[in-house]
Amino acid sequence: MQIRVTEIPPDGRKTYEGEAAPAVLSLDSGDPFVKADRPVRFRVAASLAGGRLIVQGQMWTEALFRCSRCAEYFRLAIRDDAFERVIELPPDALSVDLTEDIRETILLRLSGYPVCRADCKGLCVRCGANLNRETCCCKPPDDGQWGALDQLKLPVKPG
Ligand SMILES: [Zn+2]
Ligand SMILES: [Zn+2]
Known part of the structure; x- marks a missing residue:
């Protein structure tokens, strides 16, 4: 996700909507426990305040998890409805890349012991x-x- 700072109105916000390929999550494709096979979708609003870039919004995706009890694969939605980043901008910044932030946000939500259902x-x-x-x-x-x-x-x- 590239936020072009020059596109943001000085006293307003600009909405960015789109998706990032599953590869941004850099999950090991040989990982037997989770497979990221869907893009990460995002909808955020970017604004500027006092030399800072403020990005707020949502991101969501789905992944295939392997149940830690029965070893079957199941699909689970992962989302963050309160994504927020405040970034100190260098004086000559033209754009900010938030790909790493997307990755971090989604990876934090991957459960270590997923179960296909509570009563598996x-x-x-x-x-x-x-x-x-x-x-x-x-x-x-x-x-x-x-x-x-x-x-x-x-x-x-x-x-
Ligand atoms: Zn038995
Ligand atoms: Zn299970």
């Missing part, structure tokens, strides 16, 4: 079945990992 049942820890779609015949892991942990952490002596 995840995968069976024994057979790997997707428990959202099927019921497997494994017993609940009651004597498994948690049992072992309990034995480790509770050396309580009676009396």
